Amino acid sequence: MFDEIKVIGFDADDTLWVNETYFRDAEDAFAKLLSAYETPNKIDQELFRKELDNLDIYGYGVKGFMLSMVESALEISNGMVKPEMISEILKIGKDMINKPVEVLEGIPEVLESLSKKYKLIVLTKGDLLDQKRKLKKSNLSHFFHHIEVMTEKKEEDYSEVLNHLEIQPKEFLMIGNSLKSDVLPIINLRSNAVHIPFHTTWEHEKVSPQELENQKYLTLQSASELLTYL
Structure with a gap:
């Protein structure tokens, strides 16, 4: 796949x-x-x-x-x-x-495994200082080749990052919890996406069922399931 x-x-x-x-x-x-x-x-x-x-x-x-x-x-x-x-x-x-960074279950093991076969990067929205703080506290930063804190996550934003990093869309896979920010823009770039839902979603990140019709992406219930496909 x-x-x-x-x-x-x-x-x-x-x-x-x-x-x-x-x-x-x-x-x-x-x-x-x-x-x-x-x-x-x-x-x-x-x-x-x-x-x-x-x-x-x-x-x-x-x-x-x-x-x-x-x-x-x-x-x-x-x-x-x-x-x-x-x-x-x-x-x-x-x-x-000041909340402690609570890494989700299975993430360290998944990153450890995937980092041996793929180049891993972080593409996230949010405040630059806060995101860098959380990444440092998470003890996950050593798994990633590149960290990008994005103002928005629309098609043009992803395209700019991929071009800058010289990544071909067909060679890229995005993994995230937001259909609006992590999945649909990536699919529209003819790239690949995996949706791993979180138990609560900000209202601004929700999409209608109509927006998801005929869209091809994989949905998993946990990060650990990634190792079955990668």
């Missing part, structure tokens, strides 16, 4: 280590903090809207999320939020940044 593969790209968050779970916990903490002003559902909706509005300004990652929480708190409270609450919001974000 993957006979021509020479380079394998891995997404980082929720593919190599746990990430989205911490955002869900932070959203819950934020909703409780602002419970005097709005319902939890409304707070979640407003925060998500603010995150999307800010993506072009702040990009992805915890720091942009922190700023979106601050802006949302000011709007939801009509400017009545107290400085102490802003401090609590910043603490939520800092606690996320």
Whole structure:
């Protein structure tokens, strides 16, 4: 199935280590903090809207999320939020940044095996400093020939990276948890993709069933299953 593969790209968050779970916990903490002003559902909706509005300004990652929480708190409270609450919001974000890096089950063994046969790279979105910190704490960096923290993961972004690294699309395999960011753009480049779902997905990364019709990619339930195919 993957006979021509020479380079394998891995997404980082929720593919190599746990990430989205911490955002869900932070959203819950934020909703409780602002419970005097709005319902939890409304707070979640407003925060998500603010995150999307800010993506072009702040990009992805915890720091942009922190700023979106601050802006949302000011709007939801009509400017009545107290400085102490802003401090609590910043603490939520800092606690996320300081979380230990929880490498997903089977990842070290899979990378150890694949690194003997393929060139491995990381292609991930997020804050540059935070992603490099997590990679260092994960003790996985020695498996990878190249680390690329991308602003976006659209076709043109992948194409730019592959061209820069002189990788032919047919020789490349991308592995990730997001159909929107890790699978569909790669397929459209006539490359190869494996989807390994995580138990929770950010709403912005979800795709409709119609977008997946007639798309050819492999779905596995764990990284360990990769060794059956590679």
